[in-house]
Amino acid sequence: CTPEDVIYRLDYKNGAENANYFQLFTDYGWEYIGRCVGWLYFRKPASVQNTEQDGELFSDNESKIDLIRHIMKTRMLPLLVIFICCVSPNFMRSIETGSRSSIAFTVLFTAMMLLYVSLLTYCGLKLRKLMKKYKNN
Known part of the structure; x- marks a missing residue:
């Protein structure tokens, strides 16, 4: 096909979208491409972009803030729960046993703790x- 300058944007819905949602994007010239792990991919030819805002999925800051909150609730919160419920207790248990076989587990859980915290x-x-x-703009 002929090369074309295209704008790609992502939205995160994690299964919360419906027909009206897709119609809204279609009305604004966005073509739905597909999804991957809750992320929805859209594209639009750059030639139809009249203003810089035409190249954005969200025109207002409140929508952008809502997206960030949704990501925090559905991605960050589960990671935090896994960290608190699984990694932390096993790390503490591996330190408390003090046996030679637990040294490998202590090293493994230390690496996991550092990875999760970072x-x-x-x-x-x-x-x-x-x-x-977005709150200040």
Whole structure:
């Protein structure tokens, strides 16, 4: 096919979309491409973009903030629950046993703890920064 300049955008609904949702995007010139793990992919030819806002899925900051809140509830909260309920107790148990066989588990759970803490901190700070940006605009 002939190469074309196209704008791609993502929305996160995680199964909460309906026919009206897709019709709204179609009315604004967005073509639904598909989904992957709750993320919905849309595209639009760049040639139909008259203003910079035409290239965005969300025109207002409140919609962007709602998207961020939805991501935090459905992605970050489950990660936090897994961390608190699974990784942390096993880490503590591996430290308390003190046997030679538990050293490998202690190293494994230490790596998991560090990974989870860094992931949650990084994502949480980035999402918080985005929320501040959209609240101030």
